[in-house]
Amino acid sequence: MAIRAMNSLTPNQVRDMFLYVGQKVVENKPFLTKIDSAIGDGDHGIGMSVGFTKAEENLKGKEFSNVNDVFKTVGMSMISSMGGASGVIFGTMFVGGVKKLEVKETLDLQLLAEIFEGALEAIKQRGKAEVRDKTMVDALQPAVYALKESVEKNFSLVEGLRKAEEGAHQGVENTKNYVAKFGRAKSLGERSLGHQDAGATTVWIIFKSMREWVEEGLQDD
Amino acid sequence: MAIRAMNSLTPNQVRDMFLYVGQKVVENKPFLTKIDSAIGDGDHGIGMSVGFTKAEENLKGKEFSNVNDVFKTVGMSMISSMGGASGVIFGTMFVGGVKKLEVKETLDLQLLAEIFEGALEAIKQRGKAEVRDKTMVDALQPAVYALKESVEKNFSLVEGLRKAEEGAHQGVENTKNYVAKFGRAKSLGERSLGHQDAGATTVWIIFKSMREWVEEGLQDD
Amino acid sequence: MKKLVNNPSNVVEEMLDGYVKAHSNYVRRLEENDRVVVTSRKTADNKVGIVIGGGSGHEPAFLGYVGDGMADGVAIGNIFASPPPAPILEATKAVDKGAGVLYIFGNYAGDNMNFGMAAELAEMEGIKVEKVIISDDVASAPKEEKEKRRGIAGEFFVFKAAGAAADKGYPLEDVARVARKTNEQTRSMGVGLSPCSLPQTGKPSFEIGEDEMELGLGHHGEPGIKRVPLDTADNVADVLLSYIFEDIKLDQGDEVAVLVNGLGSTPLMEQYIVFRRVEEVLKERGIRIYRSYVGDYITSLEMGGLSITLTKLDDELKELIDHPVNCPRFTQK
Amino acid sequence: MKKLVNNPSNVVEEMLDGYVKAHSNYVRRLEENDRVVVTSRKTADNKVGIVIGGGSGHEPAFLGYVGDGMADGVAIGNIFASPPPAPILEATKAVDKGAGVLYIFGNYAGDNMNFGMAAELAEMEGIKVEKVIISDDVASAPKEEKEKRRGIAGEFFVFKAAGAAADKGYPLEDVARVARKTNEQTRSMGVGLSPCSLPQTGKPSFEIGEDEMELGLGHHGEPGIKRVPLDTADNVADVLLSYIFEDIKLDQGDEVAVLVNGLGSTPLMEQYIVFRRVEEVLKERGIRIYRSYVGDYITSLEMGGLSITLTKLDDELKELIDHPVNCPRFTQK
Numbered sequence A, B: 001m002a003i004r005a006m007n008s009l010t011p012n013q014v015r016d017m018f019l020y021v022g023q024k025v026v027e028n029k030p031f032l033t034k035i036d037s038a039i040g041d042g043d044h045g046i047g048m049s050v051g052f053t054k055a056e057e058n059l060k061g062k063e064f065s066n067v068n069d070v071f072k073t074v075g076m077s078m079i080s081s082m083g084g085a086s087g088v089i090f091g092t093m094f095v096g097g098v099k100k101l102e103v104k105e106t107l108d109l110q111l112l113a114e115i116f117e118g119a120l121e122a123i124k125q126r127g128k129a130e131v132r133d134k135t136m137v138d139a140l141q142p143a144v145y146a147l148k149e150s151v152e153k154n155f156s157l158v159e160g161l162r163k164a165e166e167g168a169h170q171g172v173e174n175t176k177n178y179v180a181k182f183g184r185a186k187s188l189g190e191r192s193l194g195h196q197d198a199g200a201t202t203v204w205i206i207f208k209s210m211r212e213w214v215e216e217g218l219q220d221d
Numbered sequence C, D: 001m002k003k004l005v006n007n008p009s010n011v012v013e014e015m016l017d018g019y020v021k022a023h024s025n026y027v028r029r030l031e032e033n034d035r036v037v038v039t040s041r042k043t044a045d046n047k048v049g050i051v052i053g054g055g056s057g058h059e060p061a062f063l064g065y066v067g068d069g070m071a072d073g074v075a076i077g078n079i080f081a082s083p084p085p086a087p088i089l090e091a092t093k094a095v096d097k098g099a100g101v102l103y104i105f106g107n108y109a110g111d112n113m114n115f116g117m118a119a120e121l122a123e124m125e126g127i128k129v130e131k132v133i134i135s136d137d138v139a140s141a142p143k144e145e146k147e148k149r150r151g152i153a154g155e156f157f158v159f160k161a162a163g164a165a166a167d168k169g170y171p172l173e174d175v176a177r178v179a180r181k182t183n184e185q186t187r188s189m190g191v192g193l194s195p196c197s198l199p200q201t202g203k204p205s206f207e208i209g210e211d212e213m214e215l216g217l218g219h220h221g222e223p224g225i226k227r228v229p230l231d232t233a234d235n236v237a238d239v240l241l242s243y244i245f246e247d248i249k250l251d252q253g254d255e256v257a258v259l260v261n262g263l264g265s266t267p268l269m270e271q272y273i274v275f276r277r278v279e280e281v282l283k284e285r286g287i288r289i290y291r292s293y294v295g296d297y298i299t300s301l302e303m304g305g306l307s308i309t310l311t312k313l314d315d316e317l318k319e320l321i322d323h324p325v326n327c328p329r330f331t332q333k
């Protein structure tokens, strides 16, 4: 059942979308390793792969009756398996937005914007990072703004995701101009300039893959 | 009181001769280090310097009434300060020959030959090394033979010492053709070929310096 | 750097496997979560539980300090990465005897967040939890911001004091108080000579010249205060101590516990040479060493270097420092 | 290699200084000879004295093993060089209580000669002395010539057993018998990954490629049996064990003590990973591990690598291995 450019997704489609996203993140492991090696400890690709592999284990073959549980499953898989700062931060990216959300049976652009806005808030609260601190927040925040703007402009789901992807990508580029304030890159000070942040890169890959899946109607079954 | 080419020495002259010998060995520390570094652990120069410095401490300014005590003092200084195999071996080179010797008040070539012959026996018994095992025995044995032959030929003290020096030197050269059987060089097997033995080199330096002192009538006071 | 490992992804699992096999009379792994090691020995009813933890690669810390008189459980992360909340929570449930549980961990973003989440979850399950965050590394932030400092070797003294307090039957708030006091009274300053490398990446944790050292190096290779030429043991001890003396008031007659902690590949010989100078300097200043510890207490794999830790003691802390300990990797009579 | 030292000629003196300052409740240096460290604790009247020793650079061996239930005195040589007879003799006089003294040392030319001379001198002074020479390194000579083998990490088990026997009041000949039996029943096999260097020369103790290891490497960098490519921890454990199994008959149901000994810079993590495999292999063969020890027991400064030691136990040795120990660098309850 390949539907091109769906405008809203069932819980099981959301599941499939994140299975695809996970696949893409795992494929990018060497790339993320290289980025984190330049100014971090080189384990970001490993960590994200562990998290998404755990998510795949917990999503695959399972039926979901609401959107909330899919997000929760992805987020909790990360939190429970990854460890480190990024386990909590990326886990919160999925859990944070649905924590107080009433049960939803379809995911449209408005809900997506709402969920990631909640996630952004939760991450900032948890990790205390703001834009310009050279973290994944630098990619997530513009992505969230793009989603919200797209809702206002009545864009389609795929259009909204493309805007978010572009926003995240711009955020990644911006991180090159910032001095790190969190994580291991922090202690490098000025030496972190010129390098993009690994976590921000992952955020961009996540939005890019979501857009691809929705656009192509790709499915994992 | 500089007497050229003395034919017999008083106990205090023997003392002064060994003070001179010690000085020469200490001067050769870097040379011995280099030799021991090639196939050993590089500490032979350090060790011999420690031993002769201790000997100097115990000889200097002291009056000796017999030859035996001078030899004993040098040997015991080494045994007590150096440690390792070479402390015992070189200590025995001085102690071993006078251990059972009756008290002597002058040192002539015959006594010298007798003392070092006893030393050679004691060292072989202690360390179980024979000629061709690439140790100091390879230098000491020809030196002892040369001394004995010189006694038979009625050579002067300085002539006898020169023959001993030559014998020791030939012994050092011979060690280059032997595979080490003792000490750390032992584990190198064939790789020790082409290198001279450090302890043999020290024996040569000792006889060479004795000859110099007797020849020049050098004194340390 | 060369490693004796199998699959680099499995080093933590396999180390834990080996560890509990070697010390089965002391500890066991939890069935609920295999990244948890808890004491298998009987402890007093109603004893406050102590859960410690952090990344792997610091062995004998942290797992080596689970045993009589120290911690009851440890949550084990990947190399140099905080454990997730799940093992922390499971450790908490396993060691709680109704008197509550104290978390002690170093001040790192990951540990803060994961122990923080675990504490929230534990409290949702009705377990009282207190957290004490260790910040002894004077190199990592100015004096006025001690709470921002990293936790390094001084963690050992906090485990020691809190473990003793719990063993003596102190209630949770007092165990936490004692742990906080120890942290307040503890200062560490380290020096790095050579890096380590992670099994998974093989990359050295930092670059350093053959005759340089890094003053204030962190336990994961974080840069310190400055890169200076390698110096003598005595001068290094003097410099490290000077940072500590500038940071905490120590007067004639004061008593301290001293820890000279090797980072992994620094021989005991060098650690004792440094300790010798520490003792000399403290004596000159009229500061009395009440107890001293020399050795690899909290390492960074095969990193080269060491740190000096001083903890200013009062009567209460002296009693706690004296308390016996029996752990797989630390015993005190 | 970088060192935290002052004058390289003084490293042993300064280490000893630091050591006795750090452990003044356990040990003291002799006034008669400052290269001797003896226990400062009360031991039973008429207890057989145990004097151990050898070169420095193997810390915690040998000085760390002077204390309750192990040795009474240690004679300390320069780095990797036997002590002279004088400190051995002084140690002997200091620890003799009339019941005689046992010397335990590794089978090296220097140690043999110096302990030998000291024994002669001690006997001239009317002290009964027995010598037990340890030769556990299977790599260093063929099986038929066990008496020519070097002593490496297995020395620890001999100290342990003899120390316990002396503590239990065995007479000299029995302490010596037990030490000899332990040596007979002990086999070690090591692997070297990276060299150390002497403070005085700075020269690496051996050369080795980035992906090589030396099977059977000696404790001073002596070449072993062969140079092979670096392998996984499990394969290395298997190979080391295979040499041991070929050398000593171990049948199903036999009981052994196991020591995985780090040479200096090999992280505990890797040592436990190797121990994990050792346990697995012994279990497969139905050999029971009675007690196990993992850690840096006898090192070679900052050398990289480790060794595996197995000691086949009978009832007498089991009792001795179980005996409590309280030393500055090793404690067993």
Ligand SMILES: Nc1ncnc2c1ncn2[C@@H]1O[C@H](COP(=O)(O)OP(=O)(O)O)[C@@H](O)[C@H]1O
Binding pocket: A036, A040, A041, A042, A043, A044, A045, A047, A048, A084, A085, A086, A087, A089, A123, A126, A127, A128, A129, A134, A135, A136, A137, A182, A183, A184, A197, A198, A199, A200, C081, C109, C110
């Ligand atoms: N406090 C924080 N808030 C938001 N993101 C953070 C924070 N700390 C770290 N990150 C993100 O985590 C990424 C690093 O992840 P990872 O390499 O997996 O963890 P670690 O830094 O523990 O090695 C950084 O690139 C950054 O984007």
Ligand SMILES: Nc1ncnc2c1ncn2[C@@H]1O[C@H](COP(=O)(O)OP(=O)(O)O)[C@@H](O)[C@H]1O
Binding pocket: B036, B040, B041, B042, B043, B044, B045, B047, B048, B084, B085, B086, B087, B089, B123, B126, B127, B128, B129, B134, B135, B136, B137, B182, B183, B184, B197, B198, B199, B200, D081, D109, D110
């Ligand atoms: N058994 C022995 N018999 C005679 N000489 C020996 C013996 N063992 C070693 N030597 C001598 O000692 C020398 C090494 O001395 P040194 O370097 O001071 O000691 P070590 O070998 O302990 O480092 C060798 O070059 C050799 O001449």
Ligand SMILES: [Mg+2]
Binding pocket: A036, A040, A041, A042, A043, A044
């Ligand atoms: Mg990272």
Ligand SMILES: [Mg+2]
Binding pocket: B036, B040, B041, B042, B043, B044
């Ligand atoms: Mg040498």
Ligand SMILES: [Mg+2]
Binding pocket: A041, A043, A084, C080, C081
């Ligand atoms: Mg990390």
Ligand SMILES: [Mg+2]
Binding pocket: B041, B043, B084, D080, D081
């Ligand atoms: Mg030597």
